Amino acid sequence: MRVLVTGGAGFIGSHIVDALTARGHEPVVLDALLPTAHGDAAQPPPGLLHLDVRDAGAVRVALRGVDAVCHQAAMVGLGKDFADAPAYVSCNDLGTAVLLAAMAEAGVGRLVLAGSMVVYGEGRYDCPAHGTVRPGPRAERDLLAGLFEPRCPTCGAALAPGLVGEDAPVDPRNVYATTKLAQEHLAAAWARATGGRAVSLRYHNVYGPRMPRDTPYAGVASLFRSALARGEAPRVFEDGGQRRDFVHVRDVAAAGATALEAIGERPAGTFTAYNTGSGEPHTVGEMAEALAAAHGGPRPVVTGEFRLGDVRHITADSARLRAELGWKPEVGFAEGMAEFAASGLRD
Ligand SMILES: NC(=O)c1ccc[n+]([C@@H]2O[C@H](COP(=O)([O-])OP(=O)(O)OC[C@H]3O[C@@H](n4cnc5c(N)ncnc54)[C@H](O)[C@@H]3O)[C@@H](O)[C@H]2O)c1
Numbered sequence: 001m002r003v004l005v006t007g008g009a010g011f012i013g014s015h016i017v018d019a020l021t022a023r024g025h026e027p028v029v030l031d032a033l034l035p036t037a038h039g040d041a042a043q044p045p046p047g048l049l050h051l052d053v054r055d056a057g058a059v060r061v062a063l064r065g066v067d068a069v070c071h072q073a074a075m076v077g078l079g080k081d082f083a084d085a086p087a088y089v090s091c092n093d094l095g096t097a098v099l100l101a102a103m104a105e106a107g108v109g110r111l112v113l114a115g116s117m118v119v120y121g122e123g124r125y126d127c128p129a130h131g132t133v134r135p136g137p138r139a140e141r142d143l144l145a146g147l148f149e150p151r152c153p154t155c156g157a158a159l160a161p162g163l164v165g166e167d168a169p170v171d172p173r174n175v176y177a178t179t180k181l182a183q184e185h186l187a188a189a190w191a192r193a194t195g196g197r198a199v200s201l202r203y204h205n206v207y208g209p210r211m212p213r214d215t216p217y218a219g220v221a222s223l224f225r226s227a228l229a230r231g232e233a234p235r236v237f238e239d240g241g242q243r244r245d246f247v248h249v250r251d252v253a254a255a256g257a258t259a260l261e262a263i264g265e266r267p268a269g270t271f272t273a274y275n276t277g278s279g280e281p282h283t284v285g286e287m288a289e290a291l292a293a294a295h296g297g298p299r300p301v302v303t304g305e306f307r308l309g310d311v312r313h314i315t316a317d318s319a320r321l322r323a324e325l326g327w328k329p330e331v332g333f334a335e336g337m338a339e340f341a342a343s344g345l346r347d
């Protein structure tokens with residue numbers, strides 16, 4: 001299968017290219033090498049189509065002879081401030097619309113999209129009295145007072161965090177999350193309009209070799225790994241009790257390749273979302289401890305700082321992906337963190 005991998009020079013995209021090659025497919029790699037992701041001086045590696053998905057003419061050329069598209073290109077992370085909003089919307093949503101229009105024109109009807117768990121906002125919570133509830137964004141005064149756990153919106157009781165399924169209502173809490181949700185809606189609209197088949201893999205916190213260094217656009221595992229590389233202690237926000245699902249990049253890449261291989265058998269005109277996580281939740285504090293221990297120190301410090309817009313707990317149930325596509329994660333938490341502590345970040 002010949003597969004256009006957009007964002008193929010990125011962290012996850014590069015592992016998808018490796019996975020496709022190992023499975024005997026032919027990846028076509030496209031990436032604009034965004035300065036926010038690669039710095040200002042990045043040189044395109046040999047074989048890379050150094051193109052932007054927002055450029056319809058370029059995408060038309062890149063789609064020649066292609067059977068399926070694996071769309072990873074996006075501007076990621078929380079960004080610096082709201083001034084980044086137009087760039088996020090442009091890369092992620094205009095980019096997806098241009099790509100989908102070119103696919104429709106070229107008759108390429110298979111899309112696997114890099115989705116994200118950020119579309120859910122807060123994870124699932126159960127109140128002892130009110131069942132599953134949906135707490136809104138946390139108040140700044142609570143966070144300043146060190147009250148990090150969301151409470152039941154009806155009775156104020158402490159809540160038990162659980163796993164979100166794909167049918168949980170969406171609640172994007174920042175610009176990036178909004179653009180990731182819009183990508184899914186565009187993909188669903190494209191599938192209906194063209195008879196195409198689209199799958200979104202809603203990745204959880206992906207980590208592993210070639211993760212970008214710490215920037216306002218990077219994930220928490222990269223921030224901790226970069227601190228350790230400088231000989232500094234990872235700084236853990238809140239009280240370290242935030243629950244996440246850290247999933248290894250090779251497992252995510254395998255999910256992408258598996259979805260590409262299976263998508264042709266799905267009904268025409270459909271869009272399906274799959275949570276893509278390890279199924280083994282850990283706290284951010286545990287992740288920092290595991291990474292620091294594997295690195296040989298220094299130990300993390302818990303700072304009580306917070307970022308408005310961060311959610312407290314978000315962990316997913318990836319049973320649908322296991323059941324329908326036969327995928328299962330192979331890299332365990334301790335093993336993956338030890339490898340990540342020893343491996344390099346992307347320059
Ligand atoms: N890393 C995670 O934990 C995580 C979690 C959920 C979802 N995702 C999604 O996975 C995908 C890959 O993310 P990543 O972590 O590998 O980030 P990354 O920044 O390493 O990779 C994204 C790549 O896309 C390229 N790109 C961005 N805009 C482009 C454009 N307009 N045209 C062409 N190329 C463009 C960038 O240059 C970069 O190489 C993204 O869609 C992201 O939203 C990542």
Ligand SMILES: [Zn+2]
Nearest residue numbers: 127130152155
């Ligand atoms: Zn309640």
